[in-house]
Amino acid sequence: MVTALLDARRARQIAGQVPDPELPMLTLADLGVLRDVELTGDGTVVASLTPTYSGCPAMAEMRADVAARLRAAGYERVEIRTVLSPPWTTDWITEPGRRKLAEHGIAPPGPAPRGPVPLQLSATRRAVPCPRCGSRDTGETSRFAATSCKSLWRCHTCREPFEHVKEI
Amino acid sequence: MSDDHVYLTLAEGHEDDTRWAYGTGFEDPLHGVDTAVPEGVDVRELARVCVALADDALVSAQRLAEWTTRAPELEEEVALANIGLDLLGQARLLYSRAGQVDGTGRDEDAYAYVRDADDFRNVRLAELPNGDFAFSIVRLLVLSSWRLAHFARLVDHPDPVLAAIAAKGVKELTYHRQYAADWSVRLGDGTEESHRRMRKALELVGPYVGELFTAYDVRDEVVDVLRQVTEAAGLPMPVYRPLPGAGRAGDHTEHLAPLLAELQSVARALPEATW
Numbered sequence: 001m002v003t004a005l006l007d008a009r010r011a012r013q014i015a016g017q018v019p020d021p022e023l024p025m026l027t028l029a030d031l032g033v034l035r036d037v038e039l040t041g042d043g044t045v046v047a048s049l050t051p052t053y054s055g056c057p058a059m060a061e062m063r064a065d066v067a068a069r070l071r072a073a074g075y076e077r078v079e080i081r082t083v084l085s086p087p088w089t090t091d092w093i094t095e096p097g098r099r100k101l102a103e104h105g106i107a108p109p110g111p112a113p114r115g116p117v118p119l120q121l122s123a124t125r126r127a128v129p130c131p132r133c134g135s136r137d138t139g140e141t142s143r144f145a146a147t148s149c150k151s152l153w154r155c156h157t158c159r160e161p162f163e164h165v166k167e168i
Numbered sequence: 169m170s171d172d173h174v175y176l177t178l179a180e181g182h183e184d185d186t187r188w189a190y191g192t193g194f195e196d197p198l199h200g201v202d203t204a205v206p207e208g209v210d211v212r213e214l215a216r217v218c219v220a221l222a223d224d225a226l227v228s229a230q231r232l233a234e235w236t237t238r239a240p241e242l243e244e245e246v247a248l249a250n251i252g253l254d255l256l257g258q259a260r261l262l263y264s265r266a267g268q269v270d271g272t273g274r275d276e277d278a279y280a281y282v283r284d285a286d287d288f289r290n291v292r293l294a295e296l297p298n299g300d301f302a303f304s305i306v307r308l309l310v311l312s313s314w315r316l317a318h319f320a321r322l323v324d325h326p327d328p329v330l331a332a333i334a335a336k337g338v339k340e341l342t343y344h345r346q347y348a349a350d351w352s353v354r355l356g357d358g359t360e361e362s363h364r365r366m367r368k369a370l371e372l373v374g375p376y377v378g379e380l381f382t383a384y385d386v387r388d389e390v391v392d393v394l395r396q397v398t399e400a401a402g403l404p405m406p407v408y409r410p411l412p413g414a415g416r417a418g419d420h421t422e423h424l425a426p427l428l429a430e431l432q433s434v435a436r437a438l439p440e441a442t443w
Contacts, residue, residue, distance in 0.1 A: 048200075054336055055257025063199070081200035084261075084332035087339060116320060117342045119349050119393060121400045142243035143347050144250040148340075152243065168339040 011045045012037040014073045018065045021058040022147050025100045028062060032092025035083050044077035045070050050088045053148045053168075090149075090167050107131045107153065107164040128164045130155035140164075196275065197257070198264040201329065205269055209326050215270035216289075217322075218330065219279065220416055221315075222262035223290035225255040226280055227424070228311060230431050231298055240301055247347060251308070254340040261333045269327075281435035285425040292415040293376035295424040302355055302365035306373050309348035310380070310406070313393040316341040317386035349397045356401025363402070370398075370406045377408035379415060 015037050016029030028034040028049070036048040047066050051059045063080045070078045090109035093101075098108035107128045127136045135157035142152040143166075150163045205211060232252030239245035263276040272278075293311060298304050319341060322334035355362040381387040391405075398405050413419030434441065 051257075051336075053254055053257060053340060054261060054333070055253040055255070057253075059197075079200070082198065084201055085328065085335060087332070087336040089339075116338075117346075119346065119396055121349060121353060121396060142247055143343060143350075144243075144247035146246070148250045148254055166343070168343075 008037065008039040008045075010073075011039060011047075011070060011075060014069055015045075015047045015066050018062070018069055021061045021065070022149075023101070023106075025104045026093075026097050028066070030094050030097030030100065032094065032097070033062065033088060034066075042077070043075075044079055045075045046079045046081060048081045048083045050083045052088050055148065088168075090165060093165070101165060102131045105131050105160075105162055106150070107162055109165040109167045112167045128153055130158060130160070131162055132160050133158040138162075196264055197260040198268070198329065203265075203268050203329060206326055206328070211269040211271070214327050214330065215266045218262040218266035218269075220289040221318075222259040222266065222279065223288045224294050224311070224315065225259035225262070226431075227288070227290045227294040227427065228252070229256040229259065230427055231294070231304075232308075234298055235304065244301075248304075251312075251344050251347065254337075254344070258333065258337050258340070262330075265327075265329050265333065268329075277435065281432045285420050285428055286418045288420065288424060288428070289416050289418065290424075291376070291379050292411070292419075292421050292424075293373065293379065295415075295421060295427060296372075296376065297423055299369070299372070300365055302362065303369040303372060305348055305351045305355065306366065306369040306406075308344065309352050309397060310373055310377055310390075310394070312341050312344040312348055313390045314380045314386065316345050317389040317393075321386065345393070349393075352397050352403070353401045356398070356403040366401065366403055370403060374406040374408055375411050377406055378410040381408070382410070382414065382416075 012034075016027055016034055018028045018034075020026045020028060020031050020033075023031065031052070033049050033052060034047065035050050036046075038046050040046060047070065049059075049062055049066065059082075063082075067078045067080055089112045091112045093109065101108045107130070110126065110128075127138055128140075129136050130138050130153075133155060135155055137156040138153050139156065140151055141154050141161070144150075145152045145163050149165055149168075151166050152161065153164050154161050205214070229252040232248045232255070235248040236245055239248060259280070260276050263274075263279040266279065267274040267276070291311075293307060296303075296307065316338060319334040319337045323331055323338065325331045325334065352366065356366045357363070380390070394405060
């Protein structure tokens with residue numbers, strides 16, 4: 001029993017260390033897409049992942065990477081499950097994950113909205129602090145960036161462009 | 169990239185499966201999801217809803233992708249492509265769900281690549297050509313407002329898979345609608361020329377809006393959003409009157425077949441191809 005627990009914990013660590021294919025400074029555990037890793041009675045490791053966005057092209061990559069790492073670590077039977085509900089939220093990005101994003105020049109998300117988000121037609125929106133110089137004098141240049149999960153910003157103080165992980 | 173040959177580099181570390189490059193090796197997007205259908209759910213109706221919503225999304229995604237290399241600015245191109253990608257993801261999940269419950273066992277590709285225009289159930293607004301940027305924005309505003317309102321209701325659907333797809337989609341569609349609303353206000357309240365084009369776009373979209381309101385009862389929510397945006401933009405509300413026929417019944421404009429011909433060309437020319 002103790003061995004099984006240790007084994008489950010080890011499997012969780014191995015799966016959790018897989019880097020995200022698009023934000024490689026983050027592990028799947030940092031990103032919060034690894035929902036659960038458990039060991040069944042017959043020794044199968046069942047890892048549950050949740051997609052960030054419906055169209056995220058990295059999902060198949062993540063599944064394959066987790067399975068490959070677990071197999072390489074000696075787990076012969078690996079099953080990857082997809083969890084759609086509850087949907088992923090940026091609130092699941094861990095504190096170390098947020099720190100790593102900022103260190104790489106990507107502004108981490110603020111708290112995700114709860115419930116329906118009404119249309120916002122006035123110009124006043126929350127300012128995202130610049131991850132490089134900390135200035136709050138920033139502006140959004142595009143709601144969408146290189147990936148669906150980020151938006152493009154510009155810092156008016158240090159004049160650097162930066163990306164921001166959008167709250168969802 | 170250590171190797172001389174880019175394809176060899178891409179193939180590294182993928183010895184045990186068929187994926188030779190990042191982003192390939194598509195598999196069932198519902199892989200590993202509990203797909204049991206609860207008792208009492210009308211599976212034919214569930215499949216019908218899934219296909220209609222998937223067709224709207226697939227056709228919209230194709231139109232949005234057509235803006236790539238043609239958008240006014242790089243940022244908008246990236247935005248439109250990202251919105252299309254979200255919709256494509258929703259379509260994949262919905263087609264997979266339809267195939268599981270309609271008794272045919274079809275996969276997502278069977279719905280996307282081997283059906284003719286008559287078999288598609290998207291609303292006609294989705295298939296109209298892109299026109300200018302104003303038209304595409306107004307169309308996106310209408311479609312994303314309707315889809316968001318409808319998905320917000322589907323969150324409570326008795327089928328847990330459809331409910332979960334909807335819950336995820338709500339978050340994405342909120343960004344799509346906001347993007348379209350921002351541009352609508354900017355263009356409507358912009359220059360004389362941008363205002364003129366937005367008026368024209370609203371006139372063109374008008375007749376196709378009614379079709380959205382026949383299928384599901386989210387009319388009031390959508391009208392409310394359109395009123396807020398047009399007021400802020402200094403634009404008139406679109407005049408929606410029903411057109412004869414219905415995209416949901418397989419009646420389409422002459423624009424859908426060429427769109428599908430392009431979308432399906434590789435799959436039809438090479439039926440044995442895998443990706």
